[in-house]
Amino acid sequence: MSTWGFFGYILRYRPGLFVLNALVWGAFHLLPLAAGLVIQAFFDTLAQGRSAATSVWTPVALLVVLAALRMGAFWGGWYIWATLSYTVAALLRGNVLAWLVQGPGSRVLPGSSGEAISRLRDDVQEVIDYLESWVDLWGEVLFAVLALAVMLSINPVITGAVLLPLVGFLVLVNMLGERLRRYRAERLAATGKVTEFVGEIFTAVQAVKLAGAEERVVGRFGAINDQRHQASLRDNLFSQLLDSLGETVLNVGIGCILLLAASSLRTGSFSVGDFALFVSYLIRLTDKMYSFGHTIAAHKKVGVSFARLSEMLAGTDARALVSPNPVYLGAVLPTVVPADPCGAFASLEVRDLTYRYPDSDRGIAGIAFAVPRGSFTVITGRIGAGKTTLLRVLLGLLPREGGEIYWNGAQVSDPASFLIPPRCAYTPQVPRLFSETLQDNLLQGFAAEEQSRLARSIHTAVLEQDVEKLERRLETVVGPRGVKLSGGQVQRSAAARMFVRDAQVLVFDDLSSALDVETEGRLWQRLFAKSDLTCLVVSHRRAALRRADQIVLIDEGRLIAQGDLATLLAGCPQMRELWESDG
Structure with a gap:
């Protein structure tokens, strides 16, 4: 989809806002258009001499009123803009997260989790900045x-001379748009690599220490x-160059006014008030022209962000x-309605059941079995036999290519x-x-009020003694991916998390x-x-195999x-x- 297509959908999402x-x-x-006319009247009044002194206070009062109105528009506008920007940002991030979280496990990230964070942060912000340029446009x-119409009515020659460098600046920005897009893409990609590496460092601290690789890791981080x-420098330098060109255009325009207005001021065909109005409008026209150029450049750059998202x-x-x-920007979130258990x-x-990994002969094919109520079923086999794949296809975490799944005799169309x-x-193999x-x-x-169920779940998971040894017990922050806990504590915490749901079927992957x-x-x-416990377990451990009904x-x-342990x-x-x- 093109940038215009994405932007059209965003505008239709909250058109009123x-x-x-x-x-x-x-x-x-x-x-400021009205303010320029008031400034013109103010200086023309002053030029009339002492007799007009009493009339000076009228334009001064009007300027004060206009300034107060503009300040009110600024603060009101920021409140409304904050609502729109946070709404759109929440929509984009929410849609991406919903697709990743609710879909099958085959929906892998295009990069690491750190790169994903970079995209959800930086690329969404690029979209918001682009939207802001259209709000102002x-x-x-x-x-x-209107300003050009007023200036042309006063002096077309001076207006044309002032307008020429502004148009040239706009054309230049448009010509440089592709380079702007390339520099922005390079900067975002480089930022994503840094974010990705930081995330990997935090999750591999112990491995780095055991390998004695601290210096190499720091060296890689520095590289x-x-x-x-370098990428940020190129991007910022190029943007600053365009900013300086905008300032130069402003100075050239003021110089043109001074040069061309000198003779007109002597003859009286161009008043002091006209000069003040031209300078007042020129400052803002230069800013507007730069904004036009910025919108053109942002259109080139935001296409990169839409593509990355x-x-x-x-x-x-x-x-x-x-x-x-x-999206929900307020403190009150919708109530999560649990799934209907559909009876006993x-x-x-x-x-x-059949699934093959893309571009591979690995997967599962033609698997059939039943898990009756109250049974303990163990799926076992050699490493790489397809045990985890079988569970993930069954649960809808991978899209099955064939076969059916039945719950109480009724076919399940969407197991996920x-x-x-x-x-x-x-509970997955790596919680x-x-x-x-x-x-x-x-x-x-x-x-949270289900404390009795939580306590029972912790006891069932053989976690109660570990909780007592933690510095703040259940209120202990466990760190990224549970880094403060041992591997066994992480597995038993995941088991307790599963037990607290009080589900009808418990599915373990090598718990x-x-x-x-x-x-x-x-x-x-x-x-x-x-x-009346029903379990479906992946395991090769004797303790599980001995207890298996099948x-x-x-x-x-x-x-x-397929069968009981003695038969097999x-x-x-x-x-x-x-x-x-x-053994």
Whole structure:
């Protein structure tokens, strides 16, 4: 989609706010037009001599009134503009995040998380700056047209001489637009690399220390900062060059007025008031011409930002970036309505489930099994057999290419939105925690008053002793990705987060991989103390396999055996190999 297409959708999102902004800021830009006429009258009155002294106070009073009106328009305009700018920024960021968070797991970022943050911050701000130039444009254009009409009515020759360098400046800015776009793209890309590297440093502190790589990491950080410095320098230098050209045009215009008006002032065909009006208008006309040039340059540069934001929406129409979804700027957010559990759970069944990773022969094919209520089903197999892929396809985190999923005998068309709490709760192989308190990480929007359920979930996850040892217990901030916790504590925190949802089916992906044997045994013991529990687990650990009602053994993405542990150990060589390797 073109820049004009994106911008058209943005204008249609809140047309009333945009029109109100244009009217208020239009008044702000037009009031100096009246002020110039008052200044003309003031100096002409002074030129008449002592007899007109009493009439001087009238234009002075008018100037004060106009200044007060312009100040009111400024403050009112800023309030309205803040509402519009924050609304549009929230819309763009919200649409990108909604696509990434709510979609299948195949919706990967075009770069790292740091690069994504850079795009959501800097590129969205570029769009807001571009929108701001259009908010001002209408009043600026009207001021320029009316001001030139007044100046032409006074002296067309001087007006033409003043206008010529302004038009030349506008043409120059348009000619340099492609270079502006290129420099801005280079600066944004370099800034994204720095942000990306900072994020990676924070998440790999222990690895850097263990490798003794502190100096090399700092050196790399300095190198990419130098690249960012060079790119920013080129971009800012070029922008400042255009600014200085604008100042030069202003000075040239004032010089033209002085040169051409000298003889006219002597003859009286060009009054002192006319001269004051020309200078007053010229200062603002130069500013308006620069704004026109800035809008042209911004149009070139914002195309880069729209493209970078659209890259984060890979797999959908680019119009999803400006889709008219609601945003919430106030303190009151809409109530989150939990999914309807659809009655008592009876069974979860998959038939011929198939998925292949793009440009690869890896994936799963033709897998079928059922998880009845109250059962403990373990999916196992060698490393890379497709166990995690199977879970992610089942839960809608990867888009299935074939097969069906049934819940209580009814087909599930969209598992990503259906198999969620309170139906299903999921803990991935590598759980993610946020740099918030441990309690916030466990609840994640769940009712904070459910303290009794939270306490039970912490106990089931064998986490209560760890919580007691934390400096502020549940109020301890765990750091980015839970860096203050051990791997086992992170896994058990994710388990507690899942338990607190009280879902009908619990889905674990190798939950106990970072746990010692004793802690793992206590976790399974406490979990099975719950009545009528239904679990679907990826694991190769003996503690899980012993408790399994059924084991689903897969290899190279295909189901090769299914049954209880005794049956598979007796009749499946690969199952015996897995069992012995875990001993």
